[in-house]
Amino acid sequence: MIETPITKMLGIKYPLFQGGMAWIADGELASAVSNAGGLGIIAAGNAPKDYVRGEIQKAKSLTDKPFGVNIMLMSPYADDIADLVVEEGVKVVTTGAGNPSKYMKAWKDAGITVIPVVASVALAKLMKRVGADALIAEGGESGGHVGELTTIVLVPQIVDATDLPVIAAGGIADGRAAAAAFLLGAVGIQMGTRFLSAKECNISPVYKEKIIKASDLCTMVTGKRLGHPVRSLRTPFSRRYQEAEYGGMPDDELENLAVGALRKAVKDGDMENGCFLAGQIASVVKKEESAADIIKDVMDGCEETLKGAMKWVK
Numbered sequence: 001m002i003e004t005p006i007t008k009m010l011g012i013k014y015p016l017f018q019g020g021m022a023w024i025a026d027g028e029l030a031s032a033v034s035n036a037g038g039l040g041i042i043a044a045g046n047a048p049k050d051y052v053r054g055e056i057q058k059a060k061s062l063t064d065k066p067f068g069v070n071i072m073l074m075s076p077y078a079d080d081i082a083d084l085v086v087e088e089g090v091k092v093v094t095t096g097a098g099n100p101s102k103y104m105k106a107w108k109d110a111g112i113t114v115i116p117v118v119a120s121v122a123l124a125k126l127m128k129r130v131g132a133d134a135l136i137a138e139g140g141e142s143g144g145h146v147g148e149l150t151t152i153v154l155v156p157q158i159v160d161a162t163d164l165p166v167i168a169a170g171g172i173a174d175g176r177a178a179a180a181a182f183l184l185g186a187v188g189i190q191m192g193t194r195f196l197s198a199k200e201c202n203i204s205p206v207y208k209e210k211i212i213k214a215s216d217l218c219t220m221v222t223g224k225r226l227g228h229p230v231r232s233l234r235t236p237f238s239r240r241y242q243e244a245e246y247g248g249m250p251d252d253e254l255e256n257l258a259v260g261a262l263r264k265a266v267k268d269g270d271m272e273n274g275c276f277l278a279g280q281i282a283s284v285v286k287k288e289e290s291a292a293d294i295i296k297d298v299m300d301g302c303e304e305t306l307k308g309a310m311k312w313v314k
Helices: 005-010 027-035 049-062 078-087 101-109 121-130 151-161 175-183 193-197 205-212 236-245 251-257 261-268 280-284 291-312
Strands: 016-018 040-043 067-072 092-096 113-118 135-138 166-169 188-191 219-222 230-233
Touching: 016 027, 016 040, 016 291, 027 040, 027 049, 027 067, 027 291, 040 049, 049 067, 049 078, 067 078, 078 101, 101 113, 101 121, 113 121, 121 135, 121 151, 135 151, 151 166, 151 175, 175 188, 175 291, 188 193, 188 291, 193 205, 193 280, 193 291, 219 236, 236 251
Parallel strands: 016 188, 040 067, 067 092, 092 113, 113 135, 135 166, 166 188
Antiparallel strands: 219 230
């Protein structure tokens, strides 16, 4: 059993988070992960307050274990969701795509544990100053919105920059990668892409099949020109978007090109017009299985790898 400061802080069995994937990480997936000993996380994404409230209440009906909500701070509904997590008594909030400073007092007064996602040392230090309880250091190997630094470079720098517990994310889908994260100084891991194959993950069968059949060079990054790069699977949509991005399309038209593309992938499996977010580690995912089996596989593999690490030391 691996116990770390994050398992003690949150009252969870394993130091493993499920990523807050927009329109994917719903109450069913989050509760399954929490019931299996990890920290399930509901993604607010760009969803309105009533939708997110419904997913929170669904999770409450399915688990009595801790779970969290991820708030994407660039969402037009961010203010509403910031209030909602207080109203619903959510215990853990993770944040991304922005600075949560203006919400921190209300969240801390409500007893919420706040764990921002950071992709740079500067942001990590700022989050420490405004009262974050821990940090998720997410490398550019991850799916969705990405930063410049890789996980193996970012994590030790974030660990050195603050005294907050650090959870590593990006490029982690098995026990070997989890063990590497702990050796870099992290006290926990977050996985998104691996959970796309979970039986409790309610994405379209087309999406799930594309993850299971993914190759090592299956992803690409688009959106750099607009300042918010996104990693997704190579599809007709992503290639068309890349052509438009570097073909001179005006910024407003380029923005509109991506509107609704993730939902088309998640709900409809639309290969032509859907954006299938995934990390570079997708090729490691080989089969559909329960969230509980995924967590057991990763944590058992992590322990085995860590125990064998000393074989190289004389």
